[in-house]
Amino acid sequence: MKNINKLFVILLCIICYSCSDSDDGNDNATLGKxxxxxxxxxxxxxxxxxxxxxxxxxxxxxxxxxxxxxxxxxxxxxxxxxxxxxxxxxxxxxxxxxxxxxxxxxxxxxxxxxxKSTESISVLSYNVLNGFDNKVNKKQRFLEWIQTYDPDIMLFQELNNFTEASLLEFAKQYGHEYAYITKETGYPTGLTSRYPITDVEKVLRGSDPNIYTYHGFIHAKCQGIDIFVIHLSPFELKDRITEITNIVDKKIKQLPADAKVLVAGDFNSYNAYDAKAYGPKFETERLKFSPTVTFSYEVTDFLLDNGFKDAFTLYSNGHFKQSIPVSTTEFPENKGCRYDYIMLNKNLANDCTYSDVLREKTTNVLSDHYPNYIRLNIKKISLSFFYLNLIHAPFIEKTFYD
CATH class of the missing domain: 2.60.40.1120 (Carboxypeptidase-like, regulatory domain)
Incomplete structure (x- = not known):
């Protein structure tokens, strides 16, 4: 009987030791660090x-x-x-x-x-929802948050309630001395930089009978890059297709063959790359959330077919991050998607060394979109070099009005 009791105790100890060595099914198990x-x-x-x-x-x-x-x-x-x-x-x-x-x-x-010490140029694109809803506390929180990323070039959509003068004043608070905005009413796009911005072209609806645009777009040069900041129509798919086709065919294709081109903003368009992350009823569920945006890949496919690369996908390893909507908790797979992109032409895509969609506590509350952030390994043009060449190549600004 004693031997049986001893055997029972030994077996019980073995079982207890085995359980204590495993986290499986044990909520109180000690976890590593x-x-x-x-x-x-x-x-x-x-x-x-x-x-x-x-x-x-x-x-x-x-x-x-x-x-x-x-x-x-x-x-x-x-x-x-x-x-x-x-x-x-x-x-x-x-x-x-x-x-x-x-x-x-x-x-x-x-x-x-x-x-490693920084050498690349940083670009951040952000739809800031009605100009931060024109709230002082949101603008201040953005100014605190942006110090972490300290972008060389900042691209905005929905700069509502900003003027070009107030945007410049705002930009100076995060170290940018140059700022331009498409218009001072409606839903403007704009850009700011610590480096000079030249050849600024503002295209608005009705300004050119050969180019259709809904919110308008801005085209400018900075650090040798032709930058297009866009915000495509949130309504008709045919309008978005017309807009992006006009920008590519009538603007980008007119640039020199060796031009480095960046197109960024709110495309209000889906991307086939993300399809594997969608749930089985994504289209139906997503349309309940955003009924005016037709489920289609045509806009982004058009850019990809014209040699552009979606910067996020260059460093995403096949994984998915949504840019809309924002949430303090994870939302269902049938809600999250990407409307926001930084697209790089073949001359610039090889210079991209980093890309991400910035989902953080702060960006959960600043807007209804998450920002895109990239780094470009291109040689920075110094201010002294810029001003020396400015003597021989005067600054040009072209503005088209409604």
């Missing part, structure tokens, strides 16, 4: 870098945590458990990076990331 350490190329810790941890749900990228690195370059995610996804890091003095990682959640793990 993931630590992210950031350093520069000299091995020094990088303080106040912005870190975002994302996981994958099928092929959808889901934000799971964010924060700033401490004085030791360390960031600890609040989330505990297994993660398969990305760690993204942005800091104004360094090149951004996006590291693919997988963590089982059971053991203490240290992820070290080395950041």
């Amino acid at each position: 993931l630590s992210v350490y950031l350093k520069d190329t000299e091995g020094k810790p990088v303080k106040d870098a912005f870190v975002v941890m994302s996981g994958l749900e099928k092929n959808r990228v889901i934000t799971m945590g964010e924060g700033l690195s401490d004085v030791n370059g360390k960031w600890l995610p609040y989330y505990k458990g297994s993660v398969d996804g990305y760690i993204s890091v942005v800091s104004p003095k360094y090149e951004p990076c996006k590291e693919r990682f997988s963590y089982d959640g059971k053991y203490e793990t240290k992820l070290e990331i080395t950041l």
